[in-house]
Amino acid sequence: MESLRKLTSYLAIPPKVRESLEVILFVKRVWKDLFAEKADLVVPLNFRDGTLYIGVSHHYELQNLYLDYLNILNKMKSLYPASQKFPIKNLKFLFWGEDKKKRVNYPRERISFSAREWRDLEQTLLDISDGEMRLLFQRAIKSYLKAHREGSF
Numbered sequence: 001m002e003s004l005r006k007l008t009s010y011l012a013i014p015p016k017v018r019e020s021l022e023v024i025l026f027v028k029r030v031w032k033d034l035f036a037e038k039a040d041l042v043v044p045l046n047f048r049d050g051t052l053y054i055g056v057s058h059h060y061e062l063q064n065l066y067l068d069y070l071n072i073l074n075k076m077k078s079l080y081p082a083s084q085k086f087p088i089k090n091l092k093f094l095f096w097g098e099d100k101k102k103r104v105n106y107p108r109e110r111i112s113f114s115a116r117e118w119r120d121l122e123q124t125l126l127d128i129s130d131g132e133m134r135l136l137f138q139r140a141i142k143s144y145l146k147a148h149r150e151g152s153f
Contacts, residue, residue, distance in 0.1 A: 011137075012120040016048075023047040023087055030079045034072060038065075043096060050089035055096025065093050 013021075027034075027044045035042055041061050045053040056062040065072065073091055080086045121141070128134040 011124050012117060014117075019087055020047045023052065026080065027052065027076075030076070033079060034075055042093075045094065045096075047088070050087060051092050052088050052090070053092050053094060056093050057096050059095060062093050062095055 024044060024047055027047075031044070032039050038061060041057045042065070043055045043057075045055045047053070054065070056065060069091060073088065076088055077086050080088075125134055125137050125141070128137065
């Protein structure tokens with residue numbers, strides 16, 4: 001199966017989405033280093049316009065993380081590859097609920113593609129050699145289109 005990083009390198013993905021994927025992959029990789037024993041209490045939710053949204057399962061920890069905001073941001077910056085520009089400018093902590101299944105309404109970006117971009121994306125999907133990965137991306141696109149038409153995205 002092809003890796004997500006490899007797929008994103010040749011899929012026709014908008015730059016903002018590509019940047020978000022890169023940041024989330026980075027955050028997932030260094031999560032335990034950033035939060036140590038608190039890693040089970042926090043979860044990365046979204047990255048948009050320089051802001052990393054982080055879900056926190058306890059109100060007490062939510063308060064503590066706000067107090068430790070600058071230290072966390074500086075530690076992230078120190079772990080980020082020096083050859084690349086650090087994209088995270090802000091952290092936003094949100095109460096996620098103890099069960100972590102509770103839905104949080106964090107800002108979502110409406111992404112729109114031109115007809116040509118959709119055709120290019122569909123052609124790129126056809127070029128993916130791994131059938132399972134191709135089907136996964138096709139389902140994601142179909143789900144996006146359905147949500148986009150219903151106005152819920």
